[in-house]
Every structure is written in structure tokens, then in C-alpha cells.
Amino acid sequence: MMTEQKKTVFISCGQSAESEKALGRKTAQLVTGLTPFEGYFAENQTDLKGVTESILNRLYDSVGFIAIMHHRGTVTGNDRTITRASVWIEQEIAIAAFMGQVLKRPLRTASYYQEGIQLEGVRQFILLNPKPFKTSEDVLVDLEAVLPGWTAPLYESLTPHQREAIRRKLAIVRIDAWHPRLTIWVTNRAEFRVSVKSVSLWHGHNGQNQKRLSRGVPSEGRKSVEVGPNTGNTGIAFATDEDPMLKLQSLGVVDRHLPDYSSSDDVDIEVRIEFEALGVEDEFREAVRVRVRGSGHIESL
Known part of the structure; x- marks a missing residue:
């Protein structure tokens, strides 16, 4: 939320x-x-x-x-x-x-x-x-x-249609996580720059009963990271609060004891990015297939 x-x-x-x-x-x-x-x-x-x-x-x-x-x-x-x-x-x-x-x-x-x-x-x-x-x-x-x-910002003039258009032009290229580090590569095909403020990883069954795995904010104390208009493959590093692999294990999604360091399970997760465009805060969501390794490393497929 x-x-x-x-x-x-x-x-x-x-x-x-x-x-x-x-x-x-x-x-x-x-x-x-x-x-x-x-x-x-x-x-x-x-x-x-x-x-x-x-x-x-x-x-x-x-x-x-x-x-x-x-x-x-x-x-x-x-x-x-x-x-x-x-x-x-x-x-x-x-x-x-x-x-x-x-x-x-x-x-x-x-x-x-x-x-x-x-x-x-x-x-x-x-x-x-x-x-x-x-x-x-x-x-x-x-x-x-x-x-x-001064009752409202001057630039909050995006219509619901415009907000949806911006969300549709955002895409996650890939993710790479190894707690407490999480890196996400984002493409922005919109005509406006967006300020990425946080990210969270979620898991559910067919979009139901979603459970949050972890939440991250931009690393090095940054409040947000800018992704320019019509910009592809921008890497953003986050610091996360929880280990998503441990949460997946606790939910029974992946084996609590993967056989060895190199073993892995493939899982569908939802990535939610909180961002701001033209002064309006919004959220973008995308489902991503990831590989969870016994080492704790999670990467998109």
C-alpha cells in the first residue's frame, strides 16, 4: 500500500x-x-x-x-x-x-x-x-x-487515462537480488521522466492472496532515482528490508532445504514499483519469472 x-x-x-x-x-x-x-x-x-x-x-x-x-x-x-x-x-x-x-x-x-x-x-x-x-x-x-x-499543486493535472498510459510504458527488463541488495533494470517509454521511490516483491497464487516478500528503497540514502523519458535498461540499486528467499521458504513456495548451493526453483513473483511522474505518485506492477538458488541469489529468467 x-x-x-x-x-x-x-x-x-x-x-x-x-x-x-x-x-x-x-x-x-x-x-x-x-x-x-x-x-x-x-x-x-x-x-x-x-x-x-x-x-x-x-x-x-x-x-x-x-x-x-x-x-x-x-x-x-x-x-x-x-x-x-x-x-x-x-x-x-x-x-x-x-x-x-x-x-x-x-x-x-x-x-x-x-x-x-x-x-x-x-x-x-x-x-x-x-x-x-x-x-x-x-x-x-x-x-x-x-x-x-495554495490548496493543491499546480502540476497535478494528469488524468486517469494519462496515468494509465504512463504505467503501460514502463517495463521491468530484469531483476537481480541477493539480500540485502536488489537491482532492477527499468525501461521508460513514456514522454515524461519518472522518479522511482521504492520497490517491493510479492508472491501469490493466480494473483490471489498476495504476500509481500520484501521492500526496498534506493541505496546510498537516495530518496528516488530518475529514469528519463524514452530511456531503456536503467539499473536501479535498492536496499531491502527482508530476504525474499527466506520468505518464499516460509511460505512453502520453494524447498526449505534446497539440495545444494547450486540447486534452484523457478517461481513467479510480482514486482511493484512506486514512482512519481509530473508530481503525481503512482504504482506500476509486473509479473516476473525468477530463479531462486540455494545460495540465496534470485534472478529473472
Whole structure:
């Protein structure tokens, strides 16, 4: 059974002063309290792993984006002086714009800039109706009026027919399991990229009385693995919670004591893959014939 996690709204806010951090935290609390989503404010991410996991992955998984730009000094050139904003926040704004315009994952957005900041270059075009503010209270008051309207993601527009079409264009090429490692090769013939979040192996008789053998999540702490559109034979490594061969033995499907290390039984199992496409979580199922060896190795035929 799929368990859908609460989707997030990414808050991009200054962190140079405690007042800026407090504004980021209060904004996250407002999002959580006034919308069906969870506010996410990443504080003090400086190492590469933190940037990847807490910023890039979170941005990609978000349904909304709130940018709050504070003064970051002045720059003089060409006979004029301008007040600039955080380069870090500008980069996050650019990523959010890329998601909407290129990846077709439009976000709900709200953007604010401290009075005096000049909006130049790409900021003029990718910030949607940016609002000036003098104090943190200005931002919070406006968000209290805006956020109740954020009732659903903008990109959840797939019809049941479209969801079924995506499922039909996914296929399992082969599987290879040796607990706690499970590798599945997937082909995606759809026009959309899919994010694979988990996999589970099941067994039943003629599709009835299904019993779960094991469940796996992407290895190395990854939340999901991308499979691009029209992409074939993508290998995805998972870490599993249970040994599927031991479960098959306990169910009496394979011999509890295969004669020797090289002996095997052939079994039909069902592979279920939980994935996300265009912000919509779904599940794909396919029956696979596998060979279960006495060594514990399971591979598709």
C-alpha cells in the first residue's frame, strides 16, 4: 500500500542575521499551518552533500517556492551604485524557474525583496510579481493572505487515462537480488521522466492472496532515482528490508532445504514499483519469472 508523504514548499530566505533565520522559520510555520503542505527552510547547508540532499532534492520535490531577498551590500559600476541580493537565493530562484519552464513542474510561488534591491537580469523575468518589504512583518502578513489559496499543486493535472498510459510504458527488463541488495533494470517509454521511490516483491497464487516478500528503497540514502523519458535498461540499486528467499521458504513456495548451493526453483513473483511522474505518485506492477538458488541469489529468467 502506498503511503504518500506530505509535499513541501521550499523557503529560500537569508541567513546572515538571526532575524533573517527567524523569518525563514516563521514562514515555514505559516506554510504548514495554512496549506496542506509542509514548509521547508534549509539552514546552514555548506557541504556538497548538504547542498544536494537538502537543497537540490528538496527543490525538485517541492510544490511551492517562497523567495525572500535581503540586502547584501552594494556594487558600483558604470557610473551607478546598486544594492544586490543574495547570490545563493538567486541561484535557487533560477533552479525553481528551470523546474517550471524546462522540467514542466510549475511551482506555486511568492517572492519578496527588501526595499532598495535592484531587480536586474534574469530576476526581472523569472520572479512572479515580486513584492517589496520593509520589515519581516510585512512578509508574514502578506503570506497569511496568500497561502490559504495554495490548496493543491499546480502540476497535478494528469488524468486517469494519462496515468494509465504512463504505467503501460514502463517495463521491468530484469531483476537481480541477493539480500540485502536488489537491482532492477527499468525501461521508460513514456514522454515524461519518472522518479522511482521504492520497490517491493510479492508472491501469490493466480494473483490471489498476495504476500509481500520484501521492500526496498534506493541505496546510498537516495530518496528516488530518475529514469528519463524514452530511456531503456536503467539499473536501479535498492536496499531491502527482508530476504525474499527466506520468505518464499516460509511460505512453502520453494524447498526449505534446497539440495545444494547450486540447486534452484523457478517461481513467479510480482514486482511493484512506486514512482512519481509530473508530481503525481503512482504504482506500476509486473509479473516476473525468477530463479531462486540455494545460495540465496534470485534472478529473472
